[in-house]
Every structure is written in C-alpha cells, then in structure tokens.
Amino acid sequence: MRATRCLMSDLVAAEKVLIEKYGGNIQLAAGSTPRKFKLIALNNRGPGAVVHTEVHTVRETDPCAIMAGKPAIEYIEKKRHLPYACWHAHGDFFEALYRVSGTARIYSRGKPVDRSDVWADASRMNNCEC
Numbered sequence: 001m002r003a004t005r006c007l008m009s010d011l012v013a014a015e016k017v018l019i020e021k022y023g024g025n026i027q028l029a030a031g032s033t034p035r036k037f038k039l040i041a042l043n044n045r046g047p048g049a050v051v052h053t054e055v056h057t058v059r060e061t062d063p064c065a066i067m068a069g070k071p072a073i074e075y076i077e078k079k080r081h082l083p084y085a086c087w088h089a090h091g092d093f094f095e096a097l098y099r100v101s102g103t104a105r106i107y108s109r110g111k112p113v114d115r116s117d118v119w120a121d122a123s124r125m126n127n128c129e130c
C-alpha cells in the first residue's frame with residue numbers, strides 16, 4: 001500500500017479507527033519507503049485478521065457409496081490465520097484516511113483506491129471472520 005499527498009501524521013490519525021474497531025489488533029506498519037505502509041494483525045486469530053481458506057480433495061468416494069447418495073469427492077477446508085489485516089480493516093482505514101486528509105491518495109497493488117466504494121472488492125471480503 002502506498003499513500004500520497006498526505007502526512008505520516010494523517011496515517012497515524014486514521015489508524016485510531018482501527019485501534020477502536022479491532023480492539024488494538026490491527027496496526028499500521030511503515031513500509032520500506034516513506035508513505036508505504038501495511039496493516040498488520042498483531043494476533044493472527046484476533047479481530048480483523050486474514051483467514052485464508054484452502055479446499056483440499058481428501059479422496060474419491062467408492063462407487064457403491066456414490067450410488068447410496070454420498071458425494072463423489074470428499075473435501076476438507078483448511079484455514080490459515082495470517083498476520084495481515086483483512087480487507088474490511090483496510091476499508092475502514094481508507095475511509096478514515098480520506099476523512100482525515102482531504103488530499104490523500106491511496107494505492108493498492110499499484111492501482112488507486114477510489115474514495116467511493118471501489119475498495120469494497122467482493123473477492124477480498126470473504127477472507128476473514130468479520
């Protein structure tokens with residue numbers, strides 16, 4: 001993430017929203033260059049942390065069992081709790097930063113995060129337990 005046209009103090013002010021909403025679990029971390037940042041989860045099982053779900057094939061069901069109504073392939077889901085902020089937390093931060101700084105611009109993966117609802121990317125919203 002990168003923020004331009006704002007001050008580091010604006011980022012810190014916006015972080016207060018995260019501290020209140022996510023019980024202090026989500027924190028602003030400075031990136032490698034000025035105004036680069038990331039939002040991290042101090043406790044990867046705490047509020048606002050990313051939960052990545054992987055679906056694995058366990059085994060194919062015996063044909064006789066399929067005839068009896070069992071699913072043809074058995075799956076299990078494995079959840080990995082990651083030390084990063086979920087997209088909800090990012091959205092809360094983006095909105096807070098835009099309130100704090102009227103001139104701020106935010107970039108995620110090189111693309112601008114619009115002041116409108118563009119940050120609410122549905123594909124990223126399911127990776128948590130919010």
Ligand SMILES: [Zn+2]
Pocket residue numbers: 048086087088089127128129130
């Ligand atoms: Zn979330």
